[in-house]
Amino acid sequence: MSYTFTADVSDAQTSTKEEPCLCAQGAECFGDAFQNSVEPHRAELAAEAWDKCLHCKGTGVESVENDDAPSLNLGNDNAVSLLGALGLTVDCWGEIALPEARRAVMRARARKSLSVYTRATEIVYGAPRADENGAIELRPIRSHGFGLTEDGLRDRIERFASFVEASASRGATTITWG
Numbered sequence: 660m661s662y663t664f665t666a667d668v669s670d671a672q673t674s675t676k677e678e679p680c681l682c683a684q685g686a687e688c689f690g691d692a693f694q695n696s697v698e699p700h701r702a703e704l705a706a707e708a709w710d711k712c713l714h715c716k717g718t719g720v721e722s723v724e725n726d727d728a729p730s731l732n733l734g735n736d737n738a739v740s741l742l743g744a745l746g747l748t749v750d751c752w753g754e755i756a757l758p759e760a761r762r763a764v765m766r767a768r769a770r771k772s773l774s775v776y777t778r779a780t781e782i783v784y785g786a787p788r789a790d791e792n793g794a795i796e797l798r799p800i801r802s803h804g805f806g807l808t809e810d811g812l813r814d815r816i817e818r819f820a821s822f823v824e825a826s827a828s829r830g831a832t833t834i835t836w837g
């Protein structure tokens with residue numbers, strides 16, 4: 660689960676690129692086709708592909724649309740912390756005008772402490788249990804929640820600021836997230 664921040668840039672260029680389809684990832688050439696070009700590998704990708712695949716229709720090669728508009732993607736927990744630090748409404752969807760986004764960045768940078776928005780790394784241990792060799796594991800890890808330090812949060816604020824400025828330089832007037 661994640662949040663993506665985007666902006667209404669007026670000159671976004673969409674381009675289509677051919678990439679090997681995931682259904683053909685058993686092909687030995689998959690990595691090379693992904694990094695370089697599918698061109699020399701079409702036959703091999705087609706041989707590995709799933710003939711009923713909806714993405715590539717069995718060819719092992721799919722067309723992927725990319726646009727070059729600035730965006731910022733953050734995991735849920737970090738996005739909620741960032742929105743809090745920016746003083747914006749924490750909701751599953753939101754929209755603000757660009758000048759408001761700049762003011763939010765200035766406010767967040769000026770805060771002396773952001774500790775209310777940070778989280779400690781949280782490891783939850785389960786009850787002791789025996790593994791398959793009969794050895795007793797006293798503190799098996801059940802879940803691991805990654806923390807966010809104040810430096811980590813300030814880094815997210817700067818990444819948001821760069822995204823806002825990149826959007827502004829491309830003529831954006833609104834920042835949206837969800």
Ligand SMILES: [Zn+2]
Nearest residue numbers: 680682712715
């Ligand atoms: Zn496929």
